[in-house]
Amino acid sequence: MQPVKKAMNGTFISFEGIDGAGKSTHIDRLAQSFRAQGRVVTLTREPGGTPLAEQLRQMVLNDPMDAMTEALLVFAARRDHIRQVIVPALARSEVVLCDRFTDATFAYQGAGRGFEWQTLLVLESWVQAHPDQPDRLVQPDLTLWFDLPASIAAQRLAGARVPDKFESQPQAFFEKVASGYAQRLAADPTRFARIHADQTPAAVWNDVEQAVRSKGFLPC
Ligand code: TMP
Numbered sequence: 001m002q003p004v005k006k007a008m009n010g011t012f013i014s015f016e017g018i019d020g021a022g023k024s025t026h027i028d029r030l031a032q033s034f035r036a037q038g039r040v041v042t043l044t045r046e047p048g049g050t051p052l053a054e055q056l057r058q059m060v061l062n063d064p065m066d067a068m069t070e071a072l073l074v075f076a077a078r079r080d081h082i083r084q085v086i087v088p089a090l091a092r093s094e095v096v097l098c099d100r101f102t103d104a105t106f107a108y109q110g111a112g113r114g115f116e117w118q119t120l121l122v123l124e125s126w127v128q129a130h131p132d133q134p135d136r137l138v139q140p141d142l143t144l145w146f147d148l149p150a151s152i153a154a155q156r157l158a159g160a161r162v163p164d165k166f167e168s169q170p171q172a173f174f175e176k177v178a179s180g181y182a183q184r185l186a187a188d189p190t191r192f193a194r195i196h197a198d199q200t201p202a203a204v205w206n207d208v209e210q211a212v213r214s215k216g217f218l219p220c
Contacts, residue, residue, distance in 0.1 A: 009090070009091070009093040010089060010090030010091070010092065010093050010094045010095060010096060011034075011039075011090075011094075011095045011096070011141055011142075011217050012086065012090055012096045012098070012138075012139075012140045012141050012142075013030070013095070013096070013097050013098070013140055013141065013142045013143070013144065013212070013217070014098045014099075014100065014101035014103065014140040014142075014143045014144070015027055015097070015098070015099050015100065015143075015144050015146065016100060016101070016103045016104055016107070016143055016144070016145045016146065016181060017145060017146030017147065017148060017181070017197060018107075018148060018150060018153050018174045018177050018178055018181075019153060019157060019166055019167045019174070020148065020152075020153030020154070020156040020157040020167075021146035021147070021148040021153060021197045022146060022148070022156070022197055022201070022204065023099060023144075023146050024099070025201065026144075026146075026204060026205060026208050027043065027097055027099055028043075029205060029208075030097060030208060030209075030212065031043055031095075031097055033209070033212075033218055034095045034097075034217075034218070037218065037219070039094070039095045040092070040093075040094045040095070041094065041095045041096075041097060042085065042086075042089040042094050042095070042096045042097070043097050043099075044081070044085055044086070044096065044097070044098050044099070045098065045099035045100060046074070046077065046078060046081060046098060046099070046100045046101055046104065047060050047061075047073070047074050047077040047078070047100075048077065048081070049077075049081040049084075049085050049086075049098070050077075050080045050081050050084045050085055052077070052080045053077035053078070053080050053081045056073050056074070056076060056077040057077065059073060060073050060074055060077075060165075061164040061165055061166070062164065062165060063165075064165075067109050067113035067114060067115040068115060070108075070109050070113065070115075071105060071109040071115050071119075071120060071123065072123075074104075074105050074109065075105065075123045075124075075127045078101075078102065078105075078127055078128070079127045082127070082128065082138050083131060086098070086138065087130070087131060087138060095217075098140070101140055101143070102124055102128065102139075103143060103145075103180075103181060103184045105120060105123075105124075106120055106180050106181075106183070106184050107177045107178070107180030107181045107184065108166065108177055108180070110180050111176045111177055111179050111180025111181075111183065112169075112173050112174075112176050112177040112180065117183075124137070125137065139191070140191065141191070141215065141217070142191065142192075142193060142211065142212065142215050142217065143191050143192050143193070144193050144195055144208060144211060145181050145185060145192055145193070145194050145195060146195050146197040146204075147178065147181070147194050147195060147196060147197055148197035148198055149198060150171045150172075150174035150175045150177075150178060151171060152198055153174060154171050154174070193207075193211035193214075195207045195208060195211065
């Protein structure tokens with residue numbers, strides 16, 4: 001299936017990376033840049049973004065469960081999020097900035113927890129079928145992958161707020177998660193921009209802006 005681009009006039013950007021990679025401040029800053037251009041921005045996240053999906057998020061982040069249950073819950077949350085928030089915002093020509101999307105499922109449930117990649121591909125094709133064009137997938141126009149060595153992320157996370165189920169995983173888990181992101185990038189390199197997150201915040205921001213500009217989403 002092809003990602004939906006022409007059918008939706010908005011701009012859909014997702015932000016990915018292992019826990020501690022430092023996406024948050026850059027998401028807010030990018031929202032400001034788009035607003036300065038007169039664009040309406042929908043800031044959202046996964047799992048979450050709707051009342052139902054936020055309830056599912058609490059379960060996924062806090063309750064023990066097997067990898068398939070986790071995958072089904074995040075995809076259920078995503079289905080609701082796509083239909084209630086993402087597709088309507090794109091149809092209004094807004095910018096949707098989403099803190100994590102489907103690549104996180106492949107990275108965390110697939111590579112991290114060992115759930116079958118092929119089954120995730122099937123779930124992706126079901127859940128992300130566009131409501132108005134079922135043969136096309138709702139997929140970000142650009143995915144910014146904040147790539148940070150797991151050892152550095154672990155240092156950043158140490159002493160931070162009380163860790164959730166994923167944040168408390170050992171470094172080896174995050175090395176597998178990072179390999180999952182690399183696999184997703186290899187499968188769809190034009191959608192991804194790999195941001196080297198082990199730099200000063202100013203240098204990271206520079207790379208983020210550059211990636212967004214090179215797609216033509218912000219003026220040069
Ligand atoms: P965050 O919003 O603080 O980044 O936390 C979300 C957590 O949920 C993070 O550890 C990654 C995890 N996650 C999955 O395991 N699968 C998914 O599909 C998504 C979107 C997130």
